Amino acid sequence: MNQPQTALPRERQSMGFGAALPLAASLPGVGDATSLLHGICDRLPLGLLLCDAGGRITLVNAYAERCLGLDGAGVVGMDLALLSRRSALDFSPLLGDADGRGGVLCSRRSGRTYLVDRQAFEDGTRLWVLRDAADADSEPAPAASVEAPRGDDVHARLLELGMRAHARGARVLLLGESGSGKTALAKRIHACASADAPFIHVNCGGIPETLFESELFGYVRGAFSGALNAGKRGLIESADGGTLFLDEIGELPPASQAKLLKFLDDGIVVPVGASSGRSVSVRVIAATNRELKTLSAAGQFREDLYYRLAVVTLRVPALRDSPDRAQLIDALLAEVCRGREQPLRLSPALRAWLDRYRFPGNVRELANLLEYLAVVADGVADLMHLPDELAPAARPAADPVAAFTAPAIDDDADLRTRVARYERELISATLAGAASKREAARRLGIDVATLIRKLARA
Secondary structure, X not given: OOOOOOOOOHHHOOOOHHHHHHHHHOOOOOOOHHHHHHHHHHOOOOEEEEXXXXXXXXXXXXXXXXXXXXXXXXXXXXXXHHHHHHOOEXXXXXXXOOOOOEEEEEEOOOOOXXXXXXXXXXXXXXXXXXXEHHHHOOOXXXXXXXXXXXXXXXXXXXXXXXXXXXXXXXXXXXXXXXXXXXXXXXXXXXHHHHOOOOEEEEEHHHOOHXXXXXXXXXXXXXXXXXXXXXXXXXXXXXXXXOEEEEEOHHHOOHHHHHHHHHHXXXXXXXXXXXXXXXXXXXXXXXEEOOOHHHHHHOOOOOHHHHHHHOOEEEEOOOHHHOOOHHHHHHHHHHHHHOOOOOOOEEOHHHHHHHHHOOXXXXXXXXXXXXXXXXXXXXXXXXXXXXXXXXXXXXXXXXXXXXXXXXXXXXXXXXXXXHHHHHHHHHHHHHHHOOOOHHHHHHHHOOOHHHHHHHHHHO
């Protein structure tokens, strides 16, 4: 199928097959019906794989050959399971989901991510359409996508690794302080990998131990006193085909840990009171603000459960450690101002304070603070608009520059000497209260190079 490529105009690249037939007939190198079909497919900017009812490949176009890293002649007649083992793409996360429509595949060789759409036909054949995720970056996100804006490369790398693990069916463990954005990251991983599938959020710390089994696994009629006549579907079964997010997994009691471990081992859900179970396919993301290794060493968390969950571990940094807090503030501020007639702006003094404040409540505290400022301030928010509990920390006197007292005047010194002495002591006081030379220079209103030159002369 490696024929000379004649690219279609961009406005015609999204045409359906029926509309494309007359156009393809006029393309050079197109002859009989088979060549006609191949000519159309090879000129599409998408990867196409057509499978028969038995799951064997009957057609593969040039774009898909490049994605797979295989020659098309060798791919035709191969089943998907064998193709998954031999090609650059790992199909295994999607093979068990026969009714699924979308998904994500990752290349084992290049690391590129491909978005997948699947279409089933009445005769049992199935069409797989592949496109490079990088080519879809400019398209609007699906409605189910949940965005938690982050401005720095650290979180972009976390999201990318989480997406790759999730797409391959690997379990992901998110570690980080309370409020650092673990839930938002879990939602973004799910939305990017399987936006149309269910996302079930389970707060493990909020379910009493006596109710854990019935909540997660469900129950049948008559399972216990007070059970609903129709029974109840469990949270795990509700996540079938999607993502099960086990939040605060470190709070799970030992008895509940054993029941969860059994499900992770065999994938079988047995409702309370039932004599048999059913297989459920879910992708698991767990999160906690506790160190599970430490809990495991102390006998408070099962070691085997820890290793089942921690296939890929992502540590979400605290806000105070974010390498680019300013971009995050701007992103969250844009979210707060969405739908607001007059956008909220932050004064330079307030921005400087936000840059210094340590935010013990992390991203959650920052988001809440910006929402508060949007309520109490009109147009421009300043230090005076901060809530009472934060106002003492924002007093100008807390800044070494503001608190600095000029040195006593020496009558024997000339003006140049007095100014130089005052400058040295002001710079010294500012450096003592700043985290870095860059921050000190910003407070003094000079650039870093100027500050370094003045320090060298001191």
